[in-house]
Amino acid sequence: xxxxxxxxxxxxxxxxxxxxxxxxxxxxxxxxxxxxxxxxxxxxxxxxxxxxxxxxxxxxxxxxxxxxxxxxxxxxxxxxxxxxxxxxxxxxxxxxxxxxxxxxxxxxxxxxxxxxxxxxxxxxxxxxxxxxxxxxxxxxxxxxxxxxxxxxxxxxxxxxxxxxxxxxxxxxxxxxxxxxxxxxxxxxxxxxxxxxxxxxxxxxxxxxxxxxxxxxxxxxxxxxxxxxxxxxxxxxxxxxxxxxxxxxxxxxxxxxxxxxxxxxxxxxxxxxxxxxxxxxxxxxxxxxxxxxxxxxxxxxxxxxxxxxxxxxxxxxxxxxxxxxxxxxxxxxxxxxxxxxxxxxxxxxxxxxxxxxxxxxxxxxxxxxxxxxxxxxxxxxxxxxxxxxxxxxxxxxxxxxxxxxxxxxxxxxxxxxxxxxxxxxxxxxxxxxxxxxxxxxxxxxxxxxxxxxxxxxxxxxxxxxxxxxxxxxxxxxxxx
Amino acid sequence: xxxxxxxxxxxxxxxxxxxxxxxxxxxxxxxxxxxxxxxxxxxxxxxxxxxxxxxxxxxxxxxxxxxxxxxxxxxxxxxxxxxxxxxxxxxxxxxxxxxxxxxxxxxxxxxxxxxxxxxxxxxxxxxxxxxxxxxxxxxxxxxxxxxxxxxxxxxxxxxxxxxxxxxxxxxxxxxxxxxxxxxxxxxxxxxxxxxxxxxxxxxxxxxxxxxxxxxxxxxxxxxxxxxxxxxxxxxxxxxxxxxxxxxxxxxxxxxxxxxxxxxxxxxxxxxxxxxxxxxxxxxxxxxxxxxxxxxxxxxxxxxxxxxxxxxxxxxxxxxxxxxxxxxxxxxxxxxxxxxxxxxxxxxxxxxxxxxxxxxxxxxxxxxxxxxxxxxxxxxxxxxxxxxxxxxxxxxxxxxxxxxxxxxxxxxxxxxxxxxxxxxxxxxxxxxxxxxxxxxxxxxxxxxxxxxxxxxxxxxxxxxxxxxxxxxxxxxxx
Numbered sequence: 038x039x040x041x042x043x044x045x046x047x048x049x050x051x052x053x054x055x056x057x058x059x060x061x062x063x064x065x066x067x068x069x070x071x072x073x074x075x076x077x078x079x080x081x082x083x084x085x086x087x088x089x090x091x092x093x094x095x096x097x098x099x100x101x102x103x104x105x106x107x108x109x110x111x112x113x114x115x116x117x118x119x120x121x122x123x124x125x126x127x128x129x130x131x132x133x134x135x136x137x138x139x140x141x142x143x144x145x146x147x148x149x150x151x152x153x154x155x156x157x158x159x160x161x162x163x164x165x166x167x168x169x170x171x172x173x174x175x176x177x178x179x180x181x182x183x184x185x186x187x188x189x190x191x192x193x194x195x196x197x198x199x200x201x202x203x204x205x206x207x208x209x210x211x212x213x214x215x216x217x218x219x220x221x222x223x224x225x226x227x228x229x230x231x232x233x234x235x236x237x238x239x240x241x242x243x244x245x246x247x248x249x250x251x252x253x254x255x256x257x258x259x260x261x262x263x264x265x266x267x268x269x270x271x272x273x274x275x276x277x278x279x280x281x282x283x284x285x286x287x288x289x290x291x292x293x294x295x296x297x298x299x300x301x302x303x304x305x306x307x308x309x310x311x312x313x314x315x316x317x318x319x320x321x322x323x324x325x326x327x328x329x330x331x332x333x334x335x336x337x338x339x340x341x342x343x344x345x346x347x348x349x350x351x352x353x354x355x356x357x358x359x360x361x362x363x364x365x366x367x368x369x370x371x372x373x374x375x376x377x378x379x380x381x382x383x384x385x386x387x388x389x390x391x392x393x394x395x396x397x398x399x400x401x402x403x404x405x406x407x408x409x410x411x412x413x414x415x416x417x418x419x420x421x422x423x424x425x426x427x428x429x430x431x432x433x434x435x436x437x438x439x440x441x442x443x444x445x446x447x448x449x450x451x452x453x454x455x456x457x458x459x460x461x462x463x464x465x466x467x468x469x470x471x472x473x474x475x476x477x478x479x480x481x482x483x484x485x486x487x488x489x490x491x492x493x494x495x496x497x498x499x500x501x502x503x504x505x506x507x508x509x510x511x512x513x514x515x516x
Numbered sequence: 517x518x519x520x521x522x523x524x525x526x527x528x529x530x531x532x533x534x535x536x537x538x539x540x541x542x543x544x545x546x547x548x549x550x551x552x553x554x555x556x557x558x559x560x561x562x563x564x565x566x567x568x569x570x571x572x573x574x575x576x577x578x579x580x581x582x583x584x585x586x587x588x589x590x591x592x593x594x595x596x597x598x599x600x601x602x603x604x605x606x607x608x609x610x611x612x613x614x615x616x617x618x619x620x621x622x623x624x625x626x627x628x629x630x631x632x633x634x635x636x637x638x639x640x641x642x643x644x645x646x647x648x649x650x651x652x653x654x655x656x657x658x659x660x661x662x663x664x665x666x667x668x669x670x671x672x673x674x675x676x677x678x679x680x681x682x683x684x685x686x687x688x689x690x691x692x693x694x695x696x697x698x699x700x701x702x703x704x705x706x707x708x709x710x711x712x713x714x715x716x717x718x719x720x721x722x723x724x725x726x727x728x729x730x731x732x733x734x735x736x737x738x739x740x741x742x743x744x745x746x747x748x749x750x751x752x753x754x755x756x757x758x759x760x761x762x763x764x765x766x767x768x769x770x771x772x773x774x775x776x777x778x779x780x781x782x783x784x785x786x787x788x789x790x791x792x793x794x795x796x797x798x799x800x801x802x803x804x805x806x807x808x809x810x811x812x813x814x815x816x817x818x819x820x821x822x823x824x825x826x827x828x829x830x831x832x833x834x835x836x837x838x839x840x841x842x843x844x845x846x847x848x849x850x851x852x853x854x855x856x857x858x859x860x861x862x863x864x865x866x867x868x869x870x871x872x873x874x875x876x877x878x879x880x881x882x883x884x885x886x887x888x889x890x891x892x893x894x895x896x897x898x899x900x901x902x903x904x905x906x907x908x909x910x911x912x913x914x915x916x917x918x919x920x921x922x923x924x925x926x927x928x929x930x931x932x933x934x935x936x937x938x939x940x941x942x943x944x945x946x947x948x949x950x951x952x953x954x955x956x957x958x959x960x961x962x963x964x965x966x967x968x969x970x971x972x973x974x975x976x977x978x979x980x981x982x983x984x985x986x987x988x989x990x991x992x993x
């Protein structure tokens with residue numbers, strides 16, 4: 038039977054404040070173990086938490102951007118559980134009064150709305166490291182107390198692809214807000230999922246919580262695997278149990294972590310060390326007014342201001358850094374569509390291949406524009422320009438430098454091109470004969486041969502013109 | 517008279533023309549001669565004598581004045597153990613805010629005083645280090661949980677002391693030891709560095725030989741602290757300025773719910789006599805009703821253990837303190853460390869609190885208790901519309917015998933029945949000596965005031981103290 042997959046995502050986001058949520062320790066990633074700690078984030082007896090106001094402002098920024106209602110009061114609760122990476126054996130979190138609720142995020146070019154149930158603040162735990170050889174475990178508390186924002190979606194997602202789109206859109210938005218690095222590999226963005234299946238129209242089925250997906254790809258694979266597993270169970274009339282499963286990246290399947298019966302009772306209660314406070318409406322308005330342009334707004338502007346197709350505007354605005362690069366180029370060059378084409382094809386492909394972000398790239402906007410100018414002034418062809426581009430991004434050399442040193446200047450001299458054409462026609466009598474018999478493709482082949490001979494440097498337009506003329510002469514019987 | 521018998525106020529006025537170093541020296545001598553019988557201290561800081569010379573020149577308010585510290589307040593690089601095995605060997609890497617302030621004022625930190633384990637108790641018998649004995653009768657308990665601090669003051673082993681009060685832990689031992697004890701308004705004194713029992717109830721406060729000393733010590737420790745979100749950003753008055761002998765026109769509320777069965781007749785008589793003295797001085801008494809008083813104990817024993825169960829979760833053997841040797845796995849590390857590290861009463865309260873916070877019970881216990889707590893607070897709000905302060909006995913009985921209530925927790929819990937409401941309502945409350953029973957055991961009078969009106973408590977207590985001789989009597993040791 039055709040079942041509907043129902044997915045809800047819980048995203049944990051490390052906020053990129055300079056200091057931790059409840060103390061003034063640094064949040065720097067990758068420092069030597071236990072160097073960014075103090076009595077508060079070590080949970081030492083007698084220490085007390087004090088809320089970092091910046092954390093609260095970052096959270097509000099996120100809440101506004103996903104259209105949430107913001108709570109009137111900020112209240113924290115304690116989530117009690119024992120684990121060695123949790124120094125107090127409770128986590129400061131928010132339970133019955135999340136900071137914000139009832140928002141939404143649009144995906145698939147605004148064709149689908151994913152509702153957001155709640156957004157709340159909490160603190161991160163330390164990091165356990167196990168030394169199997171020595172049989173010991175160590176804890177690094179540098180991460181302990183780093184602010185986390187949890188964004189919980191409603192179960193409005195119906196496929197692994199939609200989940201991927203949602204997470205991508207969320208990441209893009211949050212990067213625009215400059216409140217998180219959103220790096221899944223470094224753990225600044227983490228995502229758990231709740232998955233169930235049902236006959237369309239029926240009540241929700243038992244949900245399985247999925248954990249341990251460490252990349253966007255893993256999320257998609259894990260969801261696909263789990264949806265398939267539940268479909269199989271359902272169709273075999275086997276019961277789907279409410280449980281928590283871990284994604285195993287090596288074997289590409291999910292394994293049982295705990296059943297519903299083993300679920301923990303977190304004994305939430307109001308955090309008595311932090312006094313609840315009323316949110317100042319004026320502050321919310323100030324944060325709202327100070328919000329940067331968000332992806333949706335920027336896309337609309339790109340369409341209008343640069344006369345771009347909607348598709349181009351979408352691609353260019355997905356990553357804030359890419360959009361900034363585009364606009365930098367636009368200041369230096371009058372044809373936005375050319376810039377867009379180059380960014381969407383050559384540039385993004387290069388980034389993908391190298392697995393880097395645009396900020397990790399050496400290419401300067403000015404150099405890219407120089408390259409366009411070489412094309413415009415017929416110094417190189419578009420094809421050669423691609424070759425020059427690849428050289429540029431790797432060596433960081435200016436395009437003209439590459440063109441000169443590699444002798445890539447276009448051949449525009451008609452006699453030189455004619456000589457090559459004559460040579461090609463002589464060497465390919467069969468193709469010429471085909472052409473004479475009306476096989477138009479033969480012409481393209483011959484152009485290709487001329488390009489090959491000139492290593493692509495022959496001016497394409499001139500080559501076409503001259504080849505036409507030469508063929509005509511070649512095929513016309515000599516008087 | 518040796519200077520250890522003096523109050524800080526007397527020393528500071530330097531009536532006796534004494535060397536400040538002699539004050540500390542005489543306290544140490546006193547400790548050496550009597551503490552084997554009292555056991556007020558778990559650790560004496562013998563190096564503090566060296567410190568005195570250097571603080572003399574500082575000229576701080578408490579320059580050279582010895583203060584003993586309850587062992588749940590963190591002092592940098594010194595052991596802080598909360599009377600528990602589980603904090604064995606724990607040295608705090610930082611000073612509590614009150615300790616910073618004491619050091620800044622030039623006080624001499626004389627040593628750490630004994631307490632009920634994690635402040636769970638009213639007799640000082642649940643300490644891992646053994647009991648403290650009442651200086652007035654060493655077969656009796658000194659009260660608790662700040663029993664060590666109160667006994668050290670009563671036995672003149674120190675000049676003043678700091679205690680902490682969650683449900684009466686300053687006032688009840690002060691009452692039972694015949695000294696002055698003040699629980700300030702919740703938020704008046706920073707809790708940073710006080711090892712938490714119940715965070716929404718705990719306050720640090722002075723235990724002293726006189727009302728004046730309590731005012732002097734509160735002057736030093738009170739004030740907003742940005743490290744404690746529950747401390748309140750309000751100006752701190754000079755409390756010594758409120759030490760006036762004047763209660764004319766003062767309206768004293770007498771809650772009828774406090775003068776009921778279970779109140780010792782001699783205690784009752786002493787309190788009634790005390791009210792008579794205040795009336796003679798020009799105060800008026802007025803009967804009031806604090807209708808929800810009967811629920812205070814139940815509310816307290818839901819909320820306090822609930823918070824404690826969470827606050828004490830961090831003692832797990834992972835980072836510091838006692839840890840069982842060679843546990844087989846993580847769960848065994850937790851189980852054995854906590855089973856061996858905590859005493860009976862601590863375990864009882866952790867279990868009680870864990871239970872009342874559990875899913876399915878939370879609404880019936882914790883949430884309901886929170887609501888009743890609000891009602892108790894409202895009772896006081898109403899009362900303070902018609903009176904300036906409320907006066908009650910501090911404790912329903914005088915000091916009881918060691919072991920008398922140790923195996924009957926409910927009976928033990930009842931000894932805080934008059935002190936708990938002030939914690940639930942966050943109000944300041946002070947205990948001042950108001951008499952002795954036939955056996956010569958001290959009785960305390962409790963004065964409860966409006967939030968942040970410690971000044972009134974000092975004025976009433978000072979007026980009473982200066983009109984009576986009770987505070988001058990010393991135990992025979």
